[in-house]
Amino acid sequence: MPGRLSRKLSQLPGKLRRLSRSVHEAQAQPDDQWAGAHLSPAERRLYLGMDARDREHACRVALALLSAHPDAAPTLLAAALLHDCGKSVRPYRVHERVLVGLVPFRLSRLLPFGALYVRAAHPALGAALVRRGGGRERVAQLVGRHHAPRGDHEAALLHAFDDLE
Numbered sequence: 001m002p003g004r005l006s007r008k009l010s011q012l013p014g015k016l017r018r019l020s021r022s023v024h025e026a027q028a029q030p031d032d033q034w035a036g037a038h039l040s041p042a043e044r045r046l047y048l049g050m051d052a053r054d055r056e057h058a059c060r061v062a063l064a065l066l067s068a069h070p071d072a073a074p075t076l077l078a079a080a081l082l083h084d085c086g087k088s089v090r091p092y093r094v095h096e097r098v099l100v101g102l103v104p105f106r107l108s109r110l111l112p113f114g115a116l117y118v119r120a121a122h123p124a125l126g127a128a129l130v131r132r133g134g135g136r137e138r139v140a141q142l143v144g145r146h147h148a149p150r151g152d153h154e155a156a157l158l159h160a161f162d163d164l165e
Contacts, residue, residue, distance in 0.1 A: 030055035035062070035081050042134035043078055046085050051092075054084045057165060065161045076154045079142030082135070083162060086126030086143070090118045105147060123147050 030052055036044045047055065062080035066072055092100065096115035100108065109120040118125070127144030131137070145155035146162060 028052035028056040031059050035059055038062070038074065038077050039081060040078070040135060043082060043130065043136070043139060046088075046129055046133045046135065047081055050082075050085055050088045053097075054087055058082065058084060061158075061161050061165050064164065065157065068161075069157065072157075073138075073154065075136055075138040076142060076158065078136065078139045079146070079154075080158055080161065082126065082130060082139060083143050083146045083158060084122060084126065085129050086122030086124065087118055089125050089129070090115070092118075 028051075032048065032055065035047055035055065035058070039047055047058070050058070058081045061083065062077055065080050066077060069076075092115050100115050100119040103111070103116060103119070105119065108116045112120055123144050123146055127140045130140035130143055142152070142155050142158055145152050146158045149155035149159050
């Protein structure tokens with residue numbers, strides 16, 4: 001437990017930076033052209049339906065993953081770009097975005113109301129969106145597993161890089 005606590009505390013500055021960037025959507029600057037080049041047409045439509053702040057975060061996760069693993073599978077890179085697409089089912093108000101940024105993911109699963117429900121369910125919601133929208137099955141699997149990899153090495157990588165951001 002002490003190791004886990006120290007890891008979580010070491011991630012706090014990054015989480016606070018992300019939270020500060022998440023207040024105004026107009027401040028977000030996702031690299032949509034770069035991202036679109038790594039997605040199928042169906043996945044690109046889903047990506048562009050995401051909030052600009054989530055797209056910017058997704059680009060940072062994907063770029064960090066690609067920097068550390070230049071041989072990453074195209075489906076893993078696409079999943080990195082779409083891992084939070086499930087949050088697009090219900091736009092967050094500013095105060096909700098701050099709230100869900102402060103509440104740990106595990107705790108949000110215990111408080112399944114409104115924005116916290118979307119936070120808790122976004123992996124499953126995102127996987128369903130990828131499948132329904134015509135995305136690749138492996139991308140849907142990775143999106144669905146990115147908070148609970150359960151032995152899936154690629155999903156564990158995605159989780160690790162998402163957690164760093």
